[in-house]
Amino acid sequence: MEHGEDLLLALESWSQVAIQQSAATDEPDQQTIQRWQHLFSYTASEAARHIEEQRKDDSRLTLTGDGWKMIATEKEAEGYDKEAYEHALWLARSAHATTITTNPDQGKKGTTRPQTFLLKLGPPLATPEHVKTAAGLEITPPIFTGTGDDGEPTSFCKIVGAEYKDAILSYLSRTGHTAFRPTFIRHSVAEKNLCSISAHPTLGLDSTLPQHRPNSCNANDPACLPTQNQYPVVYFVYGTLMNPAILKGKLTLDTEPVYKRARIRGGLLKTWGNKYNAVVDAPQMDHNKAIVDGCAFTVENSMQEDALCHYETDKYEVVRCTIELPEECKVVKGLTFRFVGETD
Structure with missing residues (x-):
């Protein structure tokens, strides 16, 4: 019986791909393109290209209908639909696959905690949500405000772990933002996290x-x-x-x-x-x-x-x-x- 259930689950997953392919082979509409621009900081042409590539990819990561229903309310509140969230999962997987999997701080004398950075926010990484996607983070990073070199108010996101810094750089290269140079500031401060x-x-x-x-x-x-x-x-x-x-x-x-x-x-x-x-x-x-x-x-x-x-x-x-x-x-x-x- 267990083997039969496994087979049904596998067939359901493949049927989801087939159904989505047949229903989504047309060129993306303007609303979908704008959604992807907002979520992933793509240009309109980049968004259209990624949508078309994802729809044509038979082996792409896909969620079953039941799987999406479990998280739909939360993710739709963040601006995702099922197709966009599948793309976010693919980006996260790709980012982790292209970064060093071991802690880069391990083995350094006097250092056992991951490095922390403050990332200055600005297009194409204009919001904490953009940073979350680029870094492949599970939760949205906290935001801090400060003053830039020009004396103007500036916002930063806190990134814990050099591997996530590398993931952001990889994301920018992969999405065509090679001319953009993100500003990372080393944030070296004693941690205070007292349990209540x-x-x-x-x-x-x-x-x-x-x-x-x-x-x-x-x-x-x-x-x-x-x-x-x-x-x-x-x-x-x-x-x-x-x-x-x-x-x-x-x-x-x-x-x-x-x-x-x-x-x-x-x-x-x-x-x-x-x-x-x-x-x-x-x-x-x-x-x-x-x-x-x-x-x-x-x-x-x-x-x-x-x-x-x-x-x-x-x-x-x-x-x-x-x-x-x-x-x-x-x-x-x-x-x-x-x-x-x-x-x-």
């Missing part, structure tokens, strides 16, 4: 273990503090950030920064590049014995925090920690920068 219902990420702690899980899914559970957008928030700083002149300059403070002597547990202080300080997780068995001395500093708002994250670069990430203040005989829930690469 667990302790992840916390220095020296495996939040998946039962003893480290919060008592509830309440964001106010102590294990889930500080929260992602909680300000002011106490940071444990070490290395060059303990230099008042550096911290004052990076945060553009009007007065000298106020430090408090502090220490954290669960981390080890190492180095990378033979000179930079790096706090990493200590082995679980040594959590309470592993102590790092430094200073506590209160970050007042997201602008100050962003400045610190840019200073530390994507070699680090923001993690939760428990900060001990020996002079005040108390502990506070705070944050610190954990190194994410290979140490010396």
Whole structure:
């Protein structure tokens, strides 16, 4: 019975191709051409050519009627019809086939996270949806606003992974936009992604273990503090950030920064590049014995925090920690920068 069902499914797929071929052999109408121009940043002639080529290709990727029905509402809201979405899937597959499948950052000392870029938006990559199609992304990339060299407002899309940058370049070449030179800006910033219902990420702690899980899914559970957008928030700083002149300059403070002597547990202080300080997780068995001395500093708002994250670069990430203040005989829930690469 299973073999019979498989055969029926295969016949259904082929019948879909045959039906579509017989129904769509005419030249594309203006509405279809305009749809493809909008979705894929094609010129009118490029759109017409791609539509005709797709309709004549017996081996092209196609969705069954039932398969399209499952996603039709969502995709039609994004501007697709079935034929256009099949083309988007083909573009995504082609982009991945022409790019390096391994992480280009792997094996580089001190780097384990994919590179991040900001792509300046503009024709033919004028919207996040265009970038999504060109890069073969599953979700629409986030958009940021800034100021260009001419002082005018400029929009950017965030691209995570050098392979997607390569996919965009391949897409531009493949679609005839060889004269266009996209502007990619390396975006090196410490990542902050605090889970709202667990302790992840916390220095020296495996939040998946039962003893480290919060008592509830309440964001106010102590294990889930500080929260992602909680300000002011106490940071444990070490290395060059303990230099008042550096911290004052990076945060553009009007007065000298106020430090408090502090220490954290669960981390080890190492180095990378033979000179930079790096706090990493200590082995679980040594959590309470592993102590790092430094200073506590209160970050007042997201602008100050962003400045610190840019200073530390994507070699680090923001993690939760428990900060001990020996002079005040108390502990506070705070944050610190954990190194994410290979140490010396």
